[in-house]
Amino acid sequence: MYSTKEILETINMVSHQHLDVRTITLGVSLFDCITDDADRTAAKVYDKIMRTAGSLVAVGNAISEEIGIPIVNKRVSVTPISLITAASRGHMQVIRALDRAAKEIGIDFLGGYSALVHKAMTPYEREFIESIPEALASTEKVCSSVNVATSKAGVNMDAVRLMGSVFKRAAYLTRDRDSIACAKLVVFANAVEDNPFMAGAFLGTGEDDSVVNVGVSGPGVVKVALEEVKGDLTQVAEVIKQTAFKITRVGQLVAAEAARRLGVACGIVDLSLAPTPAVGDSVAHILEEIGLESVGACGTTAALAMLNDAVKKGGIMASSHVGGLSGAFIPVSEDAGMIAAARKGVLTIEKLEAMTAVCSVGLDMIAIPGDVSEEIVSAIIADEIAIGVVNTKTTAVRVIPVWGKKAGDTAVFGGLLGEAPVMPVNRSDPSVFIHRGGRIPAPLHSNKN
Amino acid sequence: MKAIVSVLGKDKKGIIARVSGALYDMDVNVEDLSQTILQDFFTMIMAVETGENSPKFDVIKQNLRELGDKIGVQINIQIKDIFDAMHRIDTK
Structure with a gap:
């Protein structure tokens, strides 16, 4: 049996000290959604999110009720989209599919409109990064990140220069909402592959098909x-x-x-x-x-x-x-x-x-x-x-x-x-x-x- | 399912009787109970286990919350695992 002090400590942490679990983030690999057709890729991405993460919010809420501690956010992170759409160039179709799926399953955010360009950018990755302002301004739930450096590769200053203009453009496109698109965008050095936090969550290439990070x-x-x-x-x-x-x-x-x-x-x-x-x-x-x-x-x-x-x-x-x-x-x-x-x-x-x-x-x-x-x-x-x-x-x-x-x-x-x-x-x-x-x-x- | 029921509020007659009665009606067994009263502030901790005929956890929780509102105390139920996790090194 627990002492009254222990029980009350837990209860007070929740009721008076804001103890919560900030996020359950379900990582979903999208490698099996790659096709050479933009619409078909987007359809497969939508289906995979719905199938894998459809019950995430209900599961999170049930656990929260049982343990008596709020779970504030339920989120999804996905494989960097620049890797999924390199063959089809369908990044705009895919981000719309991601945003629609995120709204339908009721999650708070979805991360992974991302590119890893710490050493150099392919021509497609440049095109992808240039799409970020429009992508973020035209969706609600999707977050974006770009890894521009690692301790082993150094700093890709071409990408750093590009990101300056990406932030400014994103700010302009959402100028009626205090430039909120920039709050959904993060630039990294040494980005991690299992981050559950936004705006920088994505599921790395060395990860499982679907995995819970908290x-x-x-x-x-x-x-x-x-x-x-x-x-x-x-x-x-x-x-x-x-x-x-x-x-x-x-x-x-x-x-x-x-x-x-x-x-x-x-x-x-x-x-x-x-x-x-x-x-x-x-x-x-x-x-x-x-x-x-x-x-x-x-x-x-x-x-x-x-x-x-x-x-x-x-x-x-x-x-x-x-x-x-x-x-x-x-x-x-x-x-x-x-x-x-x-x-x-x-x-x-x-x-x-x-x-x-x-x-x-x-x-x-x-x-x-x-x-x-x-x-x-x-x-x-x-x-x-x-x-x-x-x-x-x-x-x-x-x-x-x-x-x-x-x-x-x-x-x-x-x-x-x-x-x-x-x-x-x-x-x-x-x-x-x-x-x-x-x-x-x-x-x-x-x-x- | 093993759980902890906590009852917090101003002391008054019949709290234990009414909470135990509600638990009995929901086929929840009380395995251990401790209570303290500090300056009129009543704290009761019950270790309980749900039975075969118990309603779902969220229903038990809701029923206890409504009972608490009726008698003017705060009644909560949380699964035992959360206290193991926070207060015991060895959780098995």
Whole structure:
């Protein structure tokens, strides 16, 4: 029998501290849908999603009822579409089929309108990437990602340059909705193949036919646990570890049960602290609980490094297989503490960039002025990608150049995507660097200093 | 199916009787029970197992929720596995 304290701890985590499982993401391989005809490929893709993921929402809701813990999102990730449509050139037909299937099965998002071009782009991959703005502006549920670098291949700067214009075009096409298409688009270095989180989820080429990956959450739980800690940072790290263990165990239980009921493989648990805009569900507030006046203050990078490491150490024993992005997320628009600090001007893009060197995953959900040039957007991407490549970790950029808005304005995306203060950007011109193109060679992996 | 029923709220007469009665009506067996009252705040934890003639889990949950609304306490039921997962290293 459990003690009353244990039972109440679990109940309070849900009712007062926003404990939830952020997402069950069902990865679906689309390799068996490849044909040389665009419409036939789209039809096969639609059928496969309906057949494989048709019961995902019902299964997720049933598990949530039984364990008494909300499962916020039910999502699908698919094989990068650029690989599925290279023969038929049917990417626009396929994205419409994906969006229709996603709406019919009632999932929140579907990820995988993606291309992996970390070393070079084929002519078709360039055409595919150029289609992303129209694809995202004309659909609701589908998310897109492009891997432009790896630690082994270096940085494909031609792709980085192209992505600057893709973000700007996507922003323009959804200018009546605060450029929301950019919130469904992410650029990666060292993209992972089993990520359950959006916008960057896709199912890699080395994966099963269908597989469940789960992302956990719980910044509020960690924050409340730390309110009791009066000791030094060793004790702080211990409490974070213990809390992360409990949170991750919930994710592992859900992953195993969802895989069993769906009759698919159980993939990974992503050891994540994913915030939402709700009060009491903020990663920034954890850092402030540790002792910073505001996130963004000097000391933020150190505190975040400790938090991120302790989350992983606590979570790793709690799950059979760890994967995805695994770490604390710092999306500005989705975190009440980050929003407040950005509004005050304490949290800057430069500080956020430093923070991403020690946590998951990158410059995320950052609104910037709409008149920032595409070269500057490319340069922001290049800087962030370089951090991932040199440190052999995943980094990402999801910036929103909000059409018609300037620094200090607010962009509103709604729901889990939240709202973001438009942050000022360094306007010094990097155009010559960006237009050189080519590839930044892979870094040395020894003599680390 | 093994589950944990938790009852939280202001103490009053007949809570145990009414909750046990509802469980009995749904063919749910009470295997263990503990209760505490702290400053008028009533907390009861019951370890239960559903029977062959029990309704589906979501129906049991809904019935208990409605009973809770009627007597002014919060009644919840969660499968035992979630507490194993969070509070026991060895979950088998």
